[in-house]
Amino acid sequence: MDGSLKGNGGKTMARPRPQAINVTERAAERVKALLASRGKPSFGVRIGIRTKGCSGLSYTLEFADEKGPLDEMVEAHGVTLLIDPKATMFILGTEMDYVEEKLQSGFVFTNPNEKGRCGCGESFHV
Amino acid sequence: MTEAAGGDSGAPHACWSCHGPITAAALFCHVCGAVQPPRPLDAFARLGFPGRFEVDAAEIDKRYRGLQQRLHPDRFTKRSPRERAIAESQAMSLNDAYETLKDPLKRAALLLERAGRSSPIGENRTIQDPALLMEAMEVREALAAATDLAAVEAIGKRAAAEDRRCIEALGAAFGAGELDKASRQLTALKYWRKLAEEIRGRRAAIAHGAG
Amino acid sequence: MLLQIHEPGQTPTPHATERGVAIGIDLGTTNSVVAIAAGETPEVLRDENGKALVPSVVAYGEDGSVEVGEGARRRLLDDPGAVVGSIKRLMGRAAGELKHLGGTLPYEVEPADDQGGMVRIRVQDRRLSPVEVSADILRALRARAETSLGQTVTEAVVTVPAYFDDAARSATKDAARLAGLTVLRLVNEPTAAALAYGLDKGAEGLYAIYDLGGGTFDISLLRLEKGVFQVLATGGDAALGGDDFDHLIAERFLAERKAQGLVHRPSIGEAKQVLAAVRLAKECLSTQERGEWRIELGGETSRHALDRATVESLIRPLLARTLSITQSALEDAGFRPTEVQGVVLVGGSTRLPLVRRELGTLFGREPLADIDPDEVVAVGAALQARALTRGEGTLLLDVTPLSLGIETMGGIVEKVIPRNSPIPVAMAQEFTTYQDGQTGMLLHVVQGERETVAECRSLGRFELKGIPPLTAGAARIRVTFAVDADGLLTVSAEEKTTGVSAAIEVKPSYGLGEDEMARMLRESMEHAQEDMERRLLIEARVEAERVLLALAAALKAEGELATPEERAQLQNLAHEIRKAAAGADRDLINGLVERLEETGRPFAQRRVDRALQGALAGHRLDEVEADMAPDARAAAGSGSSGAARTSSRVPAAPRND
Incomplete structure (x- = not known):
């Protein structure tokens, strides 16, 4: 289950920098599929933050054509995610998942930093 | 171009939005999810009923509502104006089919038309009987x-x-x-x-x- | 709301717009209400005294000032010449159409400069169109919402009587535009009320909505089922409402004065005072059996005893009309009154005990008034605004209230779209020429149920040119009527026989020309400028508040990561931002916020670094490595997500050990 080091795992990293966010496999699969259907090569997907919406902040997800100089990079299940420096503090330690509901589907971040959601769920206070 | 009811639905099409291949009968593109324009179907074919005079009114309501719930322009308020317009024409086609199937008069006229007969209730027709x-x-x-x-x-x-x-x-x-x-x-x-x-x-x- | 991946820079802003919450507005004849549905439960916005109703009354000061609501209504008595009410009755109306209102309007109405144009109102020295007056009311409602939300509002769902025709609908949409509001959807008032009951009270089944407002009567039959609100039939009278009851009572009072030998003829202003007294009397008699009222006009005082039975006998014929329209709507939908599972009351006039009694008799059940009849429409509008901006499962399927047709030879109306057709709808009919060699055709679009043009409402005349000269009856002109989900009509025509297509596509205008609309929009630019300034300032303050909160939280959690100099600088800046945010200088606030972010960057970077270190320190090495090393993970197969999930759930403030 939990991947202990096997085989070529002997190539240890000096001091692995931990990932800023966790990405579920389901989310990664979906990102992969969307990147494939985008119709042009992408560097990955960038997670940003925007300070509008009814209670202050909301995440954005956009295709990224290149890595920004200050972007935090996360590799998970074979996909590359970039985190906008402005978003890093907010998103640190969250989990990105993909959910399918009856009428809609999309990505969701579970954020232990989050204090309150507005009714719409699109915005959050930190 | 005429299309027999329900026929030809397996032929591939290109989605207007992403140009991905889709079947002609698809309401939505399975590549990009965009709603597709309504096909030229008559009321029976649009709501998936056989061309018979007897219909199950409750089933008409159910299918109509189910389709409107997916195709009505209010479902596309965040999409492009073009996609909203397509949804509107889908909703219009559905409303037309619904009104036709629900009404025995229009339903009968459509059945006669399907059988290749001109409608006896068109404009400027006087009573012959x-x-x-x-x-x-x-x-x-x-x-x-x-x-x-x-x-x-x-x-x-x-x-x-x-x-x-x-x-x-x-x-x-x-x-x-x-x-x-x-x-x-x-x-x-x-x-x-x-x-x-x-x-x-x-x-x-x-x-x-x-x- | 679930997030989607977008192209760079294409992410739509939350709630479909970057402007936040869309509001619901019930723009009534007598009173208006504004509501929002941002959270779970919709909220009606009230003033400091808890009142939700904003009288749809506008007072125009000599100095050009505009006052809306209770204050304006109070001025009705002192300064009646400056006050306008019941403007909704004039929306989209031309002077020639006001005859049936028979002098019931207590202000001066003038015809427009162009024939068939919308009437104008003379107030103070201004000449206003009903659209402008309605825009003033909408502006006040918008301001109430913005004050309450602390953010700007630019989108709304506005309700109209189901029986409103195309002209009145267009006029309402234009009024909203003047007030700086984009109308997401015009929703019929009874449908909005049904939505409120369906979503808020979980009602399902066949419902009748009986809406008797100040100036209009509507009846709608809806089927409510699993989030779909399907209007089956609707009917009404756009010129029948509680105001008519008031006029009947006022006429009685005035007749009594005459009988008492009082000769003073009331002026327009005094007529307004009499109506105000009558309204009080009517409200009083909803709870009491009888009373006496005193009217003083021109120094002559009269006393008027009135009891509930008398009022009821006065208004009974008007009520009978509403009941007959109700029965027709039931027949249209093919239902008997007893099949209706609930009767919802909307509008202040449904408070009259007689209305409730008569409806109880017709339907064989007590009508519902769980949600305040005055507020239920605005609540429904807010819920629909939420559904439209957030893409919820709720769906409204409405119908055309009135038949739409074309005038044919002899002034006979050929219906193209029958009433109660579900919208959006497009229907076509073919017409032909009646003269040899005819190359043009005048299309006269009308709305109404009567057979002759004279008895229907004219929506516009269009000419189709370029028809190939053929013998009479040979040309085939296909006229298509399309009604969108707002109930607004577009007409197009095309000649089919020869393949030469002469096509026109027009929207009926309702007597407010494009030029005029442009002028009004220009005039409202003053407001727009203020609005824009206010909006940008609100945004700057919101941003400042966010940054201050984030800073305070960061300093509290890990203040030790900031150098003493940084700390002092940051706190100093925070103080300045707080001072600036209290003022109105947007650029100053934004500049300071930017400086704060700049100054705080090294501190933030240190926090990120430490948080990541903390994540590492808090877990077993194999977990971390499994999570981190791509090659190791690949070797371990695809089942590692369970461990990864635990290892990266990093607390916001890591342990300081």
């Missing part, structure tokens, strides 16, 4: 002479009974494949519907004290 013509004149005179609600109600009851009788007769005629008979019954039904409209006008006039 002498018996119906006589009856029509007689009832119209009675209605014009009616001065109180009770008299109007009596004519209204008769019109409602004739309405039901015509629908039953239409069902029987279509069931037996007797299209001439169906055509005659449809003319009669159209006439009784028009009269019912006049009866309502008369009743309203009396109720409002206009005599």
